[in-house]
Amino acid sequence: MTSRTTDPIDAGRPDGWWRSAVVYQIYPRSFQDSDGDGIGDIPGITRRIDYLADLGVDVLWLSPVYRSPQVDNGYDISDYQDIDPEFGTLADLDALIAAAHERGIKLVMDLVVNHTSDQHPWFVESRDPASAKRDWYIWRPARPGFEPGTPGAEPDRSPAAFAPSAWAYDPTSREYYFALFSAGQPDLNWENPDVRQAVYAMMRWWIDRGIDGFRMDVINLISKPAELTGAAPLDPDGDQLRLRVTNGPRLHEFLQEMNRETGLDEHNLVTVGEMPGSTVETAVLTTDPDRHELNMVFTFEHVRMDRGPGSRLWDFADVPLSALKGNLAHWQDGLADVGWNSLYFDNHDQPRAVSRFGDDSPEHRVNSAKTLGTVLHLHKGTPYVYQGEELGMTNAPLTEIGQYRDISALNVHAAALAAGVPEGEALRFLAARSRDHARTPMQWDAGAHAGFTTGTPWLALNPNYDTINADAARRDPDSVFAHFRKLIALRHESAAVQEGRFQLLLPDHEQLWAFTRSLGDETMLVLANCSSSPVTVPAEGLPDVTGAELLLGTHAAGDAGELAPWESRILRLR
Numbered sequence: 001m002t003s004r005t006t007d008p009i010d011a012g013r014p015d016g017w018w019r020s021a022v023v024y025q026i027y028p029r030s031f032q033d034s035d036g037d038g039i040g041d042i043p044g045i046t047r048r049i050d051y052l053a054d055l056g057v058d059v060l061w062l063s064p065v066y067r068s069p070q071v072d073n074g075y076d077i078s079d080y081q082d083i084d085p086e087f088g089t090l091a092d093l094d095a096l097i098a099a100a101h102e103r104g105i106k107l108v109m110d111l112v113v114n115h116t117s118d119q120h121p122w123f124v125e126s127r128d129p130a131s132a133k134r135d136w137y138i139w140r141p142a143r144p145g146f147e148p149g150t151p152g153a154e155p156d157r158s159p160a161a162f163a164p165s166a167w168a169y170d171p172t173s174r175e176y177y178f179a180l181f182s183a184g185q186p187d188l189n190w191e192n193p194d195v196r197q198a199v200y201a202m203m204r205w206w207i208d209r210g211i212d213g214f215r216m217d218v219i220n221l222i223s224k225p226a227e228l229t230g231a232a233p234l235d236p237d238g239d240q241l242r243l244r245v246t247n248g249p250r251l252h253e254f255l256q257e258m259n260r261e262t263g264l265d266e267h268n269l270v271t272v273g274e275m276p277g278s279t280v281e282t283a284v285l286t287t288d289p290d291r292h293e294l295n296m297v298f299t300f301e302h303v304r305m306d307r308g309p310g311s312r313l314w315d316f317a318d319v320p321l322s323a324l325k326g327n328l329a330h331w332q333d334g335l336a337d338v339g340w341n342s343l344y345f346d347n348h349d350q351p352r353a354v355s356r357f358g359d360d361s362p363e364h365r366v367n368s369a370k371t372l373g374t375v376l377h378l379h380k381g382t383p384y385v386y387q388g389e390e391l392g393m394t395n396a397p398l399t400e401i402g403q404y405r406d407i408s409a410l411n412v413h414a415a416a417l418a419a420g421v422p423e424g425e426a427l428r429f430l431a432a433r434s435r436d437h438a439r440t441p442m443q444w445d446a447g448a449h450a451g452f453t454t455g456t457p458w459l460a461l462n463p464n465y466d467t468i469n470a471d472a473a474r475r476d477p478d479s480v481f482a483h484f485r486k487l488i489a490l491r492h493e494s495a496a497v498q499e500g501r502f503q504l505l506l507p508d509h510e511q512l513w514a515f516t517r518s519l520g521d522e523t524m525l526v527l528a529n530c531s532s533s534p535v536t537v538p539a540e541g542l543p544d545v546t547g548a549e550l551l552l553g554t555h556a557a558g559d560a561g562e563l564a565p566w567e568s569r570i571l572r573l574r
């Protein structure tokens, strides 16, 4: 238990403050470069703080800026208590926290503690079988009967997320370590209490530095299944560890211990757990305030609906609107009374929402970006805006493997080719779904390199920055930016948007996304045409809109009985 008193680190964080907040995610590498090395950095973020204040967001979440070999762009940390020189210094971070706090904006750090970098001193020490840190990671001998380090000698057949095997070979001790993402990201052994205490001490150090919360990377993978804790034998022919590590047996115990030991609830910090494979049931357990775990989780259900059948990484399919809105409604209903939702379409791991769920053609881009924003922000929960989403930034025109940088894209490409798939098929998948689309640099203006850097950008800009950029958007009262500003302001003003009950209407309609939010005697109706064709508003299945007030629309009030392509309306009913 922490010995700190409650002030001054709790200042500005009243109970439940995050329930009316909007979070803005920054991918520092791609946000704003300040020193001309082509890589975004912390002083660059501070330089843009007034842009963020103007948008009106309450919280900034920074993707990792810690010391890292950058195998997975910082999601492989070699020192949790220092900043990577690419991004600046601890003093730069302190200055950013101060600049944000001065404007009433809070700051959330990414917490990546399922795994470290293989360059972290803990892991470097762990490579020695005699060291006290050996048990801080998960080590296994080669498959029985195989020479360690030879093809097929891995302890089991499970693939990693970004590599063919979840077992990486260490030639020094002639054993394998478990690394679910890549060999550069060995998984920590959370069964070991010293590991947990080291993580909590590090978290307390950040809390004392003045941060306001944590976004917890793949946090539901920390409690490993019996085959990895040693409670059950590992089947050398098994290939399911990647699935079996989610929502492990001690997950909730660990989260409660973390909350207690670091004072997450005591200090009213905001916490969001990234939880692939989480269901409404696991989310209720995790976010029930009485259980003192986390405030909210990121589910993956709605962003994995477009996976093809089977396990081939490069298959994908279109998702009917009824399935997408039905899934969000399932989460709204499931967490209506206990727990809390996070709301997102975009982040640094997803292709751009306007290209994926909207229509990024010049004709429909602006309205579809606004309409996707409207439906998302009018759900109940905490909305997340990912850098550039507020500009309607699109997927980049990527056609060759040489244009990709992401370890995941390169792995999918290699896996597809190894499986004998024609390269065109792999490239078609990447062009639609790669994480690189989210990571092209932020488009600030129409000048050289979009104002992102004076050097050579680490990843090529999307060439459409000449028209899609923050400078143009801020001068245009009808821009996507202007619309997001209004959505954020509406959430701040309206208790019905913050806390109102959600009800999905017309669940089977494949063009219209319609729902109400009600609190007391106030009801709001959201009507959104999520298609590129006009739609007639059905006579049945919707409340009476006579005398309703149009709070925010994509179009000037027109024919009440028809919605133009990607037209949406937020109405307050009388």
Ligand code: GLC
Binding pocket: 072, 075, 076, 112, 181, 217, 218, 274, 348, 349
């Ligand atoms: C999370 C991050 C992703 C990263 C992975 C491994 O999913 O969002 O970017 O590659 O964890 O840390």
